[in-house]
Amino acid sequence: MQAFLSGIGLIAPGLSGWEAARPILNGEQPYVPAPFVSPSPQILPPTERRRAGGAVRLALSVAQQAIEHAGIPADKVATIFATADGDAENLHALCETLAGDDRQVSPTRFHNSVQNAPSGYWTIAVGCHAGSNTISAARGIAAQGMLEAVSQSAVERCAVMLVAYDLPMPSPLDALRPPQPPCGIALLFTPEACPTSLAHLTLGLATAAPESSLTDAGLEALRSQSDVGRLLTVLSMCARQVEGESIIEYASGRALEIRCAPVVAGRAA
Amino acid sequence: MQPLFVNAFTLVSALGAGTDATRHALEENRSALAPNDFEPAPVACHVGRVADVEAVTLPASLGDFQCRNHQLALLGLEQDGFAHAVARASKRYGAERIGVFLGTSTSGILTTELAYRARDVQTGALNDTVKYAETHSFGALSGFVCALFALRGPCITVSTACSSSAKVFASAQRSIAAGLCDAAIVGGVDSLCATTLYGFSSLQLVSGSAARPFDVLRDGLSIGEAGGFALLEREPGDVALLGYGETSDAYHMSSPHPEGAGARDAMRAALGRAGLDAGAIDYVHAHGTATRNNDSTEDKAIAAVFGNAVPVSSTKGAMGHTLGAAGIAGAVISLLAIRHGLVPGTVNTTNIDPECVSRLQLDAAQREVRYALTNSFGFGGNNCSLVFGAMR
Numbered sequence: 001m002q003a004f005l006s007g008i009g010l011i012a013p014g015l016s017g018w019e020a021a022r023p024i025l026n027g028e029q030p031y032v033p034a035p036f037v038s039p040s041p042q043i044l045p046p047t048e049r050r051r052a053g054g055a056v057r058l059a060l061s062v063a064q065q066a067i068e069h070a071g072i073p074a075d076k077v078a079t080i081f082a083t084a085d086g087d088a089e090n091l092h093a094l095c096e097t098l099a100g101d102d103r104q105v106s107p108t109r110f111h112n113s114v115q116n117a118p119s120g121y122w123t124i125a126v127g128c129h130a131g132s133n134t135i136s137a138a139r140g141i142a143a144q145g146m147l148e149a150v151s152q153s154a155v156e157r158c159a160v161m162l163v164a165y166d167l168p169m170p171s172p173l174d175a176l177r178p179p180q181p182p183c184g185i186a187l188l189f190t191p192e193a194c195p196t197s198l199a200h201l202t203l204g205l206a207t208a209a210p211e212s213s214l215t216d217a218g219l220e221a222l223r224s225q226s227d228v229g230r231l232l233t234v235l236s237m238c239a240r241q242v243e244g245e246s247i248i249e250y251a252s253g254r255a256l257e258i259r260c261a262p263v264v265a266g267r268a269a
Numbered sequence: 270m271q272p273l274f275v276n277a278f279t280l281v282s283a284l285g286a287g288t289d290a291t292r293h294a295l296e297e298n299r300s301a302l303a304p305n306d307f308e309p310a311p312v313a314c315h316v317g318r319v320a321d322v323e324a325v326t327l328p329a330s331l332g333d334f335q336c337r338n339h340q341l342a343l344l345g346l347e348q349d350g351f352a353h354a355v356a357r358a359s360k361r362y363g364a365e366r367i368g369v370f371l372g373t374s375t376s377g378i379l380t381t382e383l384a385y386r387a388r389d390v391q392t393g394a395l396n397d398t399v400k401y402a403e404t405h406s407f408g409a410l411s412g413f414v415c416a417l418f419a420l421r422g423p424c425i426t427v428s429t430a431c432s433s434s435a436k437v438f439a440s441a442q443r444s445i446a447a448g449l450c451d452a453a454i455v456g457g458v459d460s461l462c463a464t465t466l467y468g469f470s471s472l473q474l475v476s477g478s479a480a481r482p483f484d485v486l487r488d489g490l491s492i493g494e495a496g497g498f499a500l501l502e503r504e505p506g507d508v509a510l511l512g513y514g515e516t517s518d519a520y521h522m523s524s525p526h527p528e529g530a531g532a533r534d535a536m537r538a539a540l541g542r543a544g545l546d547a548g549a550i551d552y553v554h555a556h557g558t559a560t561r562n563n564d565s566t567e568d569k570a571i572a573a574v575f576g577n578a579v580p581v582s583s584t585k586g587a588m589g590h591t592l593g594a595a596g597i598a599g600a601v602i603s604l605l606a607i608r609h610g611l612v613p614g615t616v617n618t619t620n621i622d623p624e625c626v627s628r629l630q631l632d633a634a635q636r637e638v639r640y641a642l643t644n645s646f647g648f649g650g651n652n653c654s655l656v657f658g659a660m661r
Contacts, residue, residue: 177402252422
């Protein structure tokens, strides 16, 4: 079960894009937590961009970053959107309306309540007719998303982009789960090496084992508190250009093992 | 694509619990749609409500998973010996080699909706008994089924609105092909809740009475609930998944592409993976929600692929549009069509829209069905078609 990682998008507190984050993830520069600023994805037409909620903005922004990094036309790339909590702002507004006397939800609020709304906005914005999936889980979302994306890329022999995103839930929903920081990570996989390929990844499921961690305390806090942020150990290996293995919690007492080998100039090292 | 045999499958819907009840209802052209009596969301419309869901008790050890969606899931799993088939597969292949791929668009959202109605008046806090991760969270359905059967293989919950429990067949096929598991439970569950009843109403997509797909006077869908499951494996049997096709319309969030281009391409992709020409298909189970737009665009798409050579029907006038469970419902009905030589009719429909050009079947008929195709199209232009076939 293998693929090449050929494009990266990353938005999290203190990590704004792969180019800026790389020297932080490989230890050259210190990690400085910074307040999260909700991004504005240029890929969305102005009206949709203005109206889009935080979840759509985050998902589409990291997706756009990864596509631009890979230099592959977006309309050819299958996508897998992965989120634990989806658009919780929208959910809160929806539930408040449904709990009121007048339960008239707005049509926009309703069609934005489907878990695959970001997928819809993305495919419309970039004119992509390839299939798109949206999966959801809790703690295992990072691992489940990675395994699904790499298997699709390997079996269907096509480029597949994982777009994983989560935001803190608004009150009162935030009391329902452990708090987590905002984090969006997009990983574009190709079955063959291409000029932008950074790493060759081999995946497998194994019995649950302690997750890999990061040495910087601030980055480790981000990684361990964010369901999506579990992917940071993979990005760290890519940033350090080392061969290595990362273990990420999956589900049902299993873990995802990811072996990473750096790729130089579009060829496996 | 390597076929995957469907050696066990089941469905519970308003038509009844289990495949025999479903098949008899289809043979007798019965509709189970009735005026909405779902108390949490008393929208004036017809619904396909499953009887006695409220009476289903979850095992004590899984009490945190308590919600209507999981009660409906359990009701489905107990039909047609499906739970036994899962247990046998787990023994045979090992618990780590069974994948679980389930679809839902509602999950347990009803519990959160109800919790919002009971918020603390002073603080706005939700009741601390709400078990979000085990009920409303979209990962909860596959988590529930994995816990129920102690399965430890790959698992995901797909949530792509009305294509969810069709796309899971594709994910499962890929995972088996990739060697991640040897067998897979696929399916999905969606249950009645306020979000969908009020939500579809706000979009003016809900019929004032009982949905009548492809009818000249059709005026919208009727929401239903259902839970269905299938077991996929390489072990030969009499029916198999032969192909899948997945596309995106890239058009609009809640309206389909006017020419049904994405739908047409999903059908062609499924046929391509199955290695079949359109002429080989004996029955098309349409998405057929009975909205003005879906039915006219889907008709164009079906005609573009099949002309008017193949009988087509929609069962959403019989059981309602079961949203996240519509994919598995269409799959199970297609499998029944193949196994029993049955082309279901389009219940509730009396006058086919004269603009429809595909060959719509109004009444159920006994006919050999060797290959069947089923469509599921979701919000955001998310399309999935599946092809099933007789293998003996």
